[in-house]
Amino acid sequence: LAKTTQPISMDSYEGQEVNITCSHNNIATNDYITWYQQFPSQGPRFIIQGYKTKVTNEVASLFIPADRKSSTLSLPRVSLSDTAVYYCLVVGGANNLFFGTGTRLTVIP
Amino acid sequence: DVKVTQSSRYLVKRTGEKVFLECVQDMDHENMFWYRQDPGLGLRLIYFSYDVKMKEKGDIPEGYSVSREKKERFSLILESASTNQTSMYLCASTLGIGTQYFGPGTRLTVL
Numbered sequence: 001l002a003k004t005t006q007p008i009s010m011d012s013y014e015g016q017e018v019n020i021t022c023s024h025n026n027i028a029t030n031d032y033i034t035w036y037q038q039f040p041s042q043g044p045r046f047i048i049q050g051y052k053t054k055v056t057n058e059v060a061s062l063f064i065p066a067d068r069k070s071s072t073l074s075l076p077r078v079s080l081s082d083t084a085v086y087y088c089l090v091v092g093g094a095n096n097l098f099f100g101t102g103t104r105l106t107v108i109p
Numbered sequence: 110d111v112k113v114t115q116s117s118r119y120l121v122k123r124t125g126e127k128v129f130l131e132c133v134q135d136m137d138h139e140n141m142f143w144y145r146q147d148p149g150l151g152l153r154l155i156y157f158s159y160d161v162k163m164k165e166k167g168d169i170p171e172g173y174s175v176s177r178e179k180k181e182r183f184s185l186i187l188e189s190a191s192t193n194q195t196s197m198y199l200c201a202s203t204l205g206i207g208t209q210y211f212g213p214g215t216r217l218t219v220l
Binding site: 034045099100102 | 144150151199208210214
């Protein structure tokens with residue numbers, strides 16, 4: 001089971017770049033790394049997914065080193081609306097889903 | 110637009126009652142999941158299904174069962190509800206190992 005480890009919480013000021021790192025030492029060759037965002041009283045929402053190197057979309061960037069044992073979600077210039085819980089997930093099939101406790105990001109005005 | 114719906118947003122039941130939580134997706138997804146979410150414990154997988162009438166245990170299946178008679182519908186059953194099953198229950202669906210789409214959640218309280 002490819003479990004993940006993330007910081008429990010982070011604080012950031014508005015306008016700053018936020019980097020959240022996730023450790024997944026037992027990642028398998030066929031696994032992908034996926035990040036989700038969850039607001040209170042809502043289900044998680046997909047942000048970004050990657051296999052190696054760097055992936056960027058309109059919301060975030062995902063950096064994955066060559067050994068793939070960790071990944072970093074980068075949120076550029078966060079705003080108050082980015083306050084949420086962020087989950088790192090290693091996905092390699094339906095029986096390989098571990099959300100963990102996530103990282104609670106608080107954006108401060 | 111992608112849609113996963115759950116039968117109730119809030120539910121209050123008594124200890125020993127049989128509880129049904131229903132989830133419906135309109136995306137023709139093969140895989141469906143049930144999670145529970147508790148403060149400090151994150152999301153934990155209860156059961157999942159990768160096809161009609163197929164089911165697999167997740168990390169915490171004890172005290173739960175599931176039913177998937179049609180592709181779009183996945184039901185979670187608490188045969189005899191207990192207070193330690195008070196939680197937020199989230200349903201999700203996905204095509205292959207792609208993005209999981211979540212429903213709004215059902216907050217179940219067992220008294």
